[in-house]
Amino acid sequence: MSKNEKNFIEAILKLDWQSPYAAHQEEYFAKINFWREGDLFPKDIAKALAEAKEGDYFSFEFKAGELFPFREDFVLEIDPKVQYRPPERFSHVKLKLGRFYPLFCFKFLPGILSSSIFPARVVGINGEKGRVKLDANHPLSYYPLKFSLKIEKIYPKERETGGRCRDWIEEAFKVGPGMEARYDHLPTDFDIDDPESFLREDESADMLFYSEPRFIGHIDRLCHKHLIEFYSRLLPKEGKILDLMSSWESHLPDFPFEVIGLGINEEELKANPRLNAYVVKDINADPTLPFDDESFDALVCDLSIEYVTKPLALLKEIKRILKPGGLVAFSFSNRYFPPKVIKLWVDLHEFERMGYVLELLIRSGFTELNTYSLRGFPRPQDDKWIGCTLQSDPLYVVWGKKP
Structure with a gap:
């Protein structure tokens, strides 16, 4: 049995990454039930958590696409007249280069649930052909990442009860981080001049x-x-x-x-x-x-x-x-x-x-x-x-x- 098998571990999870125009840092507070959630971390991180003590700091390097995999089939070309069907509350939102849209705003995407809340990015607009290119990959899949964690507090659980099992990497970084960077050096179209x-x-x-x-x-x-x-x-x-x-x-x-x-x-x-x-x-x-x-x-x-x-x-x-x-x-x-x-x-x-x-x-x-x-x-x-x-x-x- 590992040292922290029966403990809660409070830690700051951190991602550092570099886009062409800026340096980025994401931090997230996690209260980890190691017995229930430790195995959901990548192997080396789980091993460090198993024997961690208060005040410890761990750092890990991930190549582009390693922590958040890239899939070629998640880059899709669509006909927005047919496939862009946002709910009424989003109907005023137009497709703009570099911007993100929930996947549930699109229909008939192969291999993707129509109810998905995850974002897809508009990475190409062909006005002549009336086609739009979407990228449903995690925006951080393009970047090398430095993942680190700082152990703030470790304490025993009073008892093990039922409840939620959290994948902390997913909860902290699955939706949001990466969306602040430009796509492929191109300015994001925020309609700043409108x-x-x-x-x-x-x-x-x-x-x-x-x-x-x-x-x-x-x-x-x-x-x-x-x-x-x-x-x-x-x-x-x-x-x-x-x-x-x-x-x-x-x-x-x-x-x-x-x-x-x-x-x-x-x-x-x-x-x-x-x-x-x-x-x-x-x-x-x-x-x-x-x-x-x-x-x-x-x-x-x-x-x-x-x-x-x-x-x-x-x-x-x-x-x-x-x-x-x-x-x-x-x-x-x-x-x-x-x-x-x-x-x-x-x-x-x-x-x-x-x-x-x-x-x-x-x-x-x-x-x-x-x-x-x-x-x-x-x-x-x-x-x-x-x-x-x-x-x-x-x-x-x-x-x-x-x-």
């Missing part, structure tokens, strides 16, 4: 909509803690930082920053103890930023990029006010205000949203691009949404630097 992509349910003036202060958290307390911890690793230890689209709460570590906030509600900004100064401005009405050229060491825009209606104009300004080598980071989760979120955001998978932000950074000339995801943690017991979801809010961060 004004309709940035329409909102409520087109009233933002100054009016946000005139009443909202002292509410936009992510749960654990996700907030994780974002602060992440920024403590990412941001410079000192300097001048712009908290763009700020509110009553920043998500910055306790470093000796000079923090300037720019937001839309003055009462919220006044209540933010992290700000050294603030500016009230509606950047959707005018994306010009009222700061000198090359005046900031870093800029963060937290939980807000999904509301920006002129993102390329805003990024031009961000690039202007950052010092050379200055960092810009966008963070978000899976929550938003429906009246003011842009139409495009709602149509995208959470991981595609990272791809959208990456595309903005690429088009704006930023370099050293990265994405990060953190998911799977249990929701705080005192959170008011614990009855709706048992998982903490996911965290996504996309960042780059001014050349």
